[in-house]
Amino acid sequence: MKKVLSALILILVITATIIWFNLPKITPYYMQLTKPRVGLNLDLQPKEQRSASFTGSQKCQKCHKENYHDWKNSMHSKMIKEIKNDPDAVIADFTTLPKDADFTLAEVVYTVGSKFKQHYMIPATIDGKKDFRLGNYQWNTQNNKWQHFYPYQDWYRDAYPHNNKTFPTSNTCDGCHFTGYMSTRKRVEPAIACESCHGPGSEHVKDPDSPVFKASLFDPIRTNEVCLQCHMRNRDKRMETHNASAKDIWMTAKDYPAGYEPGKALINYKLPAPFALGKETNEFWANGAAKKNRTQGNEYIHDRMYQHGITCINCHDPHKLTNTAKKPQGNDACMKCHSFSSIIGPHQNTLEQHTHHKSDSKGSLCIECHMPKTGKHTEQSPLTVRSHRFAFTYPAQTKAYGMPAETNACYACHKDRTLDSLQEDLQEWGKLEWEKLEIPLDFLKIDLNKTHEVLFDFN
Numbered sequence: 120m121k122k123v124l125s126a127l128i129l130i131l132v133i134t135a136t137i138i139w140f141n142l143p144k145i146t147p148y149y150m151q152l153t154k155p156r157v158g159l160n161l162d163l164q165p166k167e168q169r170s171a172s173f174t175g176s177q178k179c180q181k182c183h184k185e186n187y188h189d190w191k192n193s194m195h196s197k198m199i200k201e202i203k204n205d206p207d208a209v210i211a212d213f214t215t216l217p218k219d220a221d222f223t224l225a226e227v228v229y230t231v232g233s234k235f236k237q238h239y240m241i242p243a244t245i246d247g248k249k250d251f252r253l254g255n256y257q258w259n260t261q262n263n264k265w266q267h268f269y270p271y272q273d274w275y276r277d278a279y280p281h282n283n284k285t286f287p288t289s290n291t292c293d294g295c296h297f298t299g300y301m302s303t304r305k306r307v308e309p310a311i312a313c314e315s316c317h318g319p320g321s322e323h324v325k326d327p328d329s330p331v332f333k334a335s336l337f338d339p340i341r342t343n344e345v346c347l348q349c350h351m352r353n354r355d356k357r358m359e360t361h362n363a364s365a366k367d368i369w370m371t372a373k374d375y376p377a378g379y380e381p382g383k384a385l386i387n388y389k390l391p392a393p394f395a396l397g398k399e400t401n402e403f404w405a406n407g408a409a410k411k412n413r414t415q416g417n418e419y420i421h422d423r424m425y426q427h428g429i430t431c432i433n434c435h436d437p438h439k440l441t442n443t444a445k446k447p448q449g450n451d452a453c454m455k456c457h458s459f460s461s462i463i464g465p466h467q468n469t470l471e472q473h474t475h476h477k478s479d480s481k482g483s484l485c486i487e488c489h490m491p492k493t494g495k496h497t498e499q500s501p502l503t504v505r506s507h508r509f510a511f512t513y514p515a516q517t518k519a520y521g522m523p524a525e526t527n528a529c530y531a532c533h534k535d536r537t538l539d540s541l542q543e544d545l546q547e548w549g550k551l552e553w554e555k556l557e558i559p560l561d562f563l564k565i566d567l568n569k570t571h572e573v574l575f576d577f578n
């Protein structure tokens with residue numbers, strides 16, 4: 120009897136193992152992919168949180184040591200530094216600051232950024248109000264040089280004076296770089312801390328049973344919103360409702376979704392930067408790929424992975440910010456869901472058959488072909504911003520959309536070749552999708568200011 124039972128159990132275990140290893144890798148995400156949509160207008164912020172205030176990450180550290188540690192080591196905690204508390208914050212060489220600079224190091228209170236570039240915040244009274252302004256030079260870490268910085272040249276150029284001394288950071292930067300500023304207009308804590316993503320925590324700190332917002336509890340589209348509040352280029356929301364132009368919002372134009380708190384319906388606060396396929400703008404190439412930084416959201420909402428329920432946090436741990444896979448540069452990050460000859464692709468049987476490069480070649484790294492560097496952090500920087508469009512851009516598409524050859528994945532590694540000849544390689548390899556596609560010229564007629572509805576609320 121015992122023997123029969125053991126045999127049965129053994130058979131069961133073997134069958135289960137066989138089934139498990141033959142399930143598509145995407146199976147663990149099935150629940151997420153099939154979660155019912157809750158709608159874009161539903162306010163998901165817990166009721167208890169509506170009367171709460173922002174209290175700062177120090178309070179959270181006590182009970183959430185690990186999350187705190189991960190976050191503290193991530194770039195989110197380092198975005199804004201107060202020089203007084205952190206003299207190492209300054210990465211620039213101030214001895215070479217050009218003579219026509221409108222600021223000195225002694226005047227600077229906060230540094231902004233460190234990885235690609237650094238800006239400097241200086242206290243200023245603007246329009247009779249205490250505020251901050253930005254120095255007219257920025258430090259570029261890619262060439263270790265000072266270069267001019269004129270923030271009023273962005274889309275809101277008609278809303279602010281063309282002078283760094285009277286250009287306030289309050290409306291144009293601080294909502295995304297200081298915790299709490301977006302909804303309270305108070306710089307509760309420098310940089311992107313816990314409450315930027317979990318909402319105000321005063322009630323939860325008093326009583327842990329009183330909930331804070333956790334983005335992954337809801338459908339994937341709404342999960343992403345907590346990242347999209349910052350990682351997406353905007354226009355002032357008022358430009359939508361009153362058909363206003365930047366001129367009509369003189370000195371008040373906001374470059375972030377003012378009033379938003381995690382869980383609230385982002386669509387009520389955010390007007391994404393307009394884009395229509397086939398039309399190049401200051402921020403995007405004609406195929407939708409990024410020309411500038413902080414465009415991850417604008418790009419990703421065009422992608423099939425987004426539309427089918429894959430979220431930012433499927434690839435990025437929200438506290439560590441690394442890709443959740445062990446080797447961020449390698450293929451693990453993608454292969455935890457993808458597998459060869461699977462339904463979701465790649466459809467070929469092996470890596471080499473898919474990429475037509477040797478398996479240990481750089482030309483077999485998923486992100487090199489599917490996330491090429493298309494954008495820059497400053498005019499004078501090299502291409503450093505990786506595209507979050509994921510769909511492969513053919514050399515012929517790069518050409519037809521009028522994009523620089525360098526933004527094409529194949530060309531980026533084969534600069535001795537032409538786009539045409541690289542396209543021929545792909546044709547030889549049997550990758551012919553592009554022949555079926557054409558730039559839909561009808562799109563060019565779409566009113567740029569109305570396209571955000573299409574972008575946000577697809578089905």
Ligand code: HEC
Pocket residue numbers: 174175176178179180181182183313314317319320321323324327328330331332333
């Ligand atoms: C006094 C200890 C304590 C403090 C302080 C505290 N928490 Fe918590 N937190 C808890 C406990 C306990 C839980 C688990 C509660 C539960 O599962 O119902 C929790 C759960 C959470 C969750 C998960 C919620 C969910 O729905 O799964 C988040 C997010 C969170 N806390 C964030 C924060 C943030 C942000 C702060 C600082 C503003 C903070 N916590 C401060 C004790 C604390």
Ligand code: HEC
Pocket residue numbers: 176179180183186187188190191195311312313314315316317333334335336345432437438
């Ligand atoms: C960039 C946004 C972001 C920041 C900043 C952030 N969190 Fe989270 N946090 C999330 C998201 C998203 C989840 C859900 C993760 C999941 O379910 O996989 C989460 C989950 C949690 C949880 C639930 C347990 C877990 O690990 O999944 C706790 C507790 C928590 N966060 C605490 C904190 C604390 C404390 C801080 C600050 C030290 C913080 N978070 C900063 C986005 C953030």
Ligand code: HEC
Pocket residue numbers: 193194195197198199232233234294295296311315316345346347348349350431432435436437440441
């Ligand atoms: C309040 C604004 C804000 C929110 C919310 C936010 N981010 Fe960020 N994020 C930033 C800023 C600013 C930086 C640049 C930090 C720096 O360079 O110091 C950044 C950097 C990053 C980086 C690059 C890290 C590195 O090491 O270079 C990743 C990845 C990232 N964020 C992912 C996320 C994800 C995923 C979410 C949502 C769970 C999220 N962010 C939410 C503002 C935000």
Ligand code: HEC
Pocket residue numbers: 231232233234235236237238253270288291292293294295296348349350351352353374375376412413414415
């Ligand atoms: C809508 C939110 C938002 C606004 C508004 C915003 N930023 Fe950022 N900023 C981000 C995010 C997100 C990143 C990181 C992601 C990226 O660069 O692709 C970032 C990155 C940066 C970096 C590079 C950080 C590094 O480590 O190299 C600097 C510098 C910066 N921002 C300065 C500014 C200044 C100055 C303003 C105002 C004129 C501003 N930002 C307005 C969200 C914002």
Ligand code: HEC
Pocket residue numbers: 343346347350415416419424429430431432433434435442447448452486490503504505506507
């Ligand atoms: C399918 C996986 C995947 C998804 C989904 C994804 N990312 Fe990424 N992301 C990556 C990879 C891979 C990198 C490049 C990492 C590297 O260079 O080591 C990256 C890089 C970044 C960076 C660093 C800046 C840069 O240009 O390299 C930021 C910021 C970022 N992602 C934010 C986001 C946000 C916000 C979302 C959601 C809108 C998102 N990502 C969705 C995989 C993903």
Ligand code: HEC
Pocket residue numbers: 145148422423424427429433434452453454455456457463464485486489490508509510511
């Ligand atoms: C969390 C799971 C998950 C991860 C991680 C993931 N993918 Fe995907 N991916 C999917 C799913 C599901 C689809 C299928 C969408 C469809 O066709 O319905 C898909 C589709 C795609 C497609 C074809 C559709 C499109 O968007 O153009 C490409 C290309 C792609 N993924 C590339 C990548 C790359 C590159 C990475 C790593 C940086 C990656 N994926 C990581 C789940 C994932």
Ligand code: HEC
Pocket residue numbers: 450453454457463464465466467470473474475476482483484485486487488489511545549550551552553
């Ligand atoms: C040398 C460039 C290159 C590399 C590297 C590459 N791909 Fe692709 N990938 C392509 C091209 C080209 C297509 C378009 C196929 C078509 O249109 O017929 C594609 C299509 C896809 C698709 C859509 C489904 C399909 O098979 O057509 C997925 C999913 C995908 N790739 C995932 C990946 C993953 C995961 C990796 C890393 C293991 C990867 N790719 C590496 C060039 C590349």
Ligand code: HEC
Pocket residue numbers: 475476477479480481482487488528529530531532533541542544545
């Ligand atoms: C990240 C860099 C990288 C990318 C992206 C890349 N390649 Fe390559 N490619 C290489 C390297 C390195 C070799 C050398 C041989 C090898 O490793 O397979 C190579 C070899 C080749 C060869 C063999 C002949 C030769 O020049 O040695 C062809 C053809 C080729 N690539 C075409 C393409 C096409 C078409 C694309 C776009 C779909 C592409 N490559 C994308 C790096 C890249």
